[in-house]
Amino acid sequence: xxxxxxxxxxxxxxxxxxxxxxxxxxxxxxxxxxxxxxxxxxxxxxxxxxxxxxxxxxxxxxxxxxxxxxxxxxxxxxxxxxxxxxxxxxxxxxxxxxxxxxxxxxxxxxxxxxxxxxxxxxxxxxxxxxx
Amino acid sequence: xxxxxxxxxxxxxxxxxxxxxxxxxxxxxxxxxxxxxxxxxxxxxxxxxxxxxxxxxxxxxxxxxxxxxxxxxxxxxxxxxxxxxxxxxxxxxxxxxxxxxxxxxxxxxxxxxxxxxxxxxxxxxxxxxxxxxxxxxxxxxxxxxxxxxxxxxxxxxxxxxxxxxxxxxxxxxxxxxxxxxxxxxxxxxxxxxxxxxxxxxxxxxxxxxxxxxxxxxxxxxxxxxxxxxxxxxxxxxxxxxxxxxxxxxxxxxxxxxxxxxxxxxxxxxxxxxxxxxxxxxxxxxxxxxxxxxxxxxxxxxxxxxxxxxxxxxxxxxxxxxxxxxxxxxxxxxxxxxxxxxxxxxxxxxxxxxxxxxxxxxxxxxxxxxxxxxxxxxxx
Numbered sequence: 129x130x131x132x133x134x135x136x137x138x139x140x141x142x143x144x145x146x147x148x149x150x151x152x153x154x155x156x157x158x159x160x161x162x163x164x165x166x167x168x169x170x171x172x173x174x175x176x177x178x179x180x181x182x183x184x185x186x187x188x189x190x191x192x193x194x195x196x197x198x199x200x201x202x203x204x205x206x207x208x209x210x211x212x213x214x215x216x217x218x219x220x221x222x223x224x225x226x227x228x229x230x231x232x233x234x235x236x237x238x239x240x241x242x243x244x245x246x247x248x249x250x251x252x253x254x255x256x257x258x259x
Numbered sequence: 260x261x262x263x264x265x266x267x268x269x270x271x272x273x274x275x276x277x278x279x280x281x282x283x284x285x286x287x288x289x290x291x292x293x294x295x296x297x298x299x300x301x302x303x304x305x306x307x308x309x310x311x312x313x314x315x316x317x318x319x320x321x322x323x324x325x326x327x328x329x330x331x332x333x334x335x336x337x338x339x340x341x342x343x344x345x346x347x348x349x350x351x352x353x354x355x356x357x358x359x360x361x362x363x364x365x366x367x368x369x370x371x372x373x374x375x376x377x378x379x380x381x382x383x384x385x386x387x388x389x390x391x392x393x394x395x396x397x398x399x400x401x402x403x404x405x406x407x408x409x410x411x412x413x414x415x416x417x418x419x420x421x422x423x424x425x426x427x428x429x430x431x432x433x434x435x436x437x438x439x440x441x442x443x444x445x446x447x448x449x450x451x452x453x454x455x456x457x458x459x460x461x462x463x464x465x466x467x468x469x470x471x472x473x474x475x476x477x478x479x480x481x482x483x484x485x486x487x488x489x490x491x492x493x494x495x496x497x498x499x500x501x502x503x504x505x506x507x508x509x510x511x512x513x514x515x516x517x518x519x520x521x522x523x524x525x526x527x528x529x530x531x532x533x534x535x536x537x538x539x540x541x542x543x544x545x546x547x548x549x550x551x552x553x554x555x556x557x558x559x560x561x562x563x564x565x566x567x568x569x570x571x572x573x574x575x576x577x578x579x580x581x582x583x584x585x586x587x588x589x590x591x592x593x594x595x596x597x598x599x600x601x602x603x604x605x606x607x608x609x610x611x612x613x614x615x616x617x618x619x620x621x622x623x624x625x626x627x628x629x630x631x632x633x634x635x636x637x638x
């Protein structure tokens with residue numbers, strides 16, 4: 129399972145890539161594996177205000193549906209234009225072409241509060257994997 | 260989270276093979292089973308276009324033997340087992356006295372006094388208990404032989420071409436819903452032309468110790484034919500496209516075979532009494548209280564088990580199974596509708612007015628009625 133070092137994570141299995149005040153958001157490799165083949169993704173429209181920890185969309189796979197929780201406070205400024213036609217990108221390239229949306233962060237802090245490092249997220253998934 | 264109360268799931272003779280293949284494993288009816296190996300969609304497509312290899316060793320095998328075995332099953336089941344010719348098989352059900360479905364079954368008549376019954380894993384214990392009690396007045400013995408069999412299925416248009424070279428026995432003459440003993444890859448097997456995918460295919464019963472050699476031989480024979488191992492996720496979407504019911508979804512103790520559109524399995528014309536006859540005869544005369552219906556979603560969102568179906572915004576039924584259909588490229592579902600709503604919706608749809616919807620997490624997503632099955636294999 130892949131957990132890139134340079135990203136931050138949430139306990140709900142989103143990743144967030146922060147560059148200045150803009151963040152790109154997607155779901156993790158662990159999440160896409162657990163979900164199975166993604167058949168539909170609903171992301172918040174451009175202009176939507178999102179709040180950290182609140183549901184703002186959903187990922188639907190062959191077997192289940194999961195909410196997407198915003199990893200940070202901000203406003204959606206772009207959504208992945210490919211994801212509607214090809215939701216399988218979430219499976220094939222969860223950290224790259226399968227990104228979901230970008231938000232302009234409200235806070236100018238370096239890193240929004242409550243996020244996990246790669247090591248912390250890895251530890252979390254290892255706990256959850258031991259069923 | 261692990262539940263300390265639940266025992267560890269049982270492993271089939273092939274569990275280590277699935278793990279070595281990197282399958283996502285899941286606890287299904289108390290068995291550790293492969294949910295998918297890589298992509299369940301690719302597995303589904305392989306079964307429709309080439310072939311898939313399934314471990315079905317969790318299914319229950321119950322042997323009923325003895326001079327009165329046929330008569331005992333005629334009393335215990337809705338079908339007429341005594342009328343099945345040796346070597347043939349029949350889809351049937353075991354019902355409670357009130358007509359509720361205890362399980363759906365395939366009955367293989369292996370010989371005049373020997374029947375092999377395949378039950379759903381979750382229901383095997385209940386089926387064995389019911390059959391034992393119902394057979395008690397007959398010269399017939401009921402034995403749970405689940406541990407004595409591994410069950411491997413090869414399903415898909417290439418199944419016969421893959422299996423054929425592994426046996427000297429004639430399988431081309433084996434008709435749908437028939438079985439025969441055969442030696443496959445050097446192992447004694449019972450080979451049945453049955454399945455749960457809507458495709459041609461075979462279900463192969465072997466001794467547990469022969470499961471891995473047979474799996475390996477089939478895997479090798481399928482190289483170059485597009486054979487893929489396929490898990491429970493693909494099995495579920497394949498059977499849904501084929502309009503086949505799943506116990507726990509379309510079938511339960513709360514529904515009769517007539518509700519599920521499967522009244523044909525209830526042989527009210529057979530001689531003698533059988534468990535559930537009176538209740539089922541009343542139900543046949545009265546007509547069903549609900550109708551199992553196919554739905555095709557008109558948006559990308561997928562109706563799921565338990566979601567409400569709406570007619571003119573009012574609840575009129577409930578989804579029993581739903582999935583994204585890889586073959587149709589759309590969401591499909593089966594649902595129980597009230598007969599009145601089903602009729603109104605059909606009339607409205609024919610007039611070009613769709614007002615049927617599924618409540619998908621608070622949003623009424625339009626749906627169209629569709630005949631079952633959603634998919635029929637080309638001849």
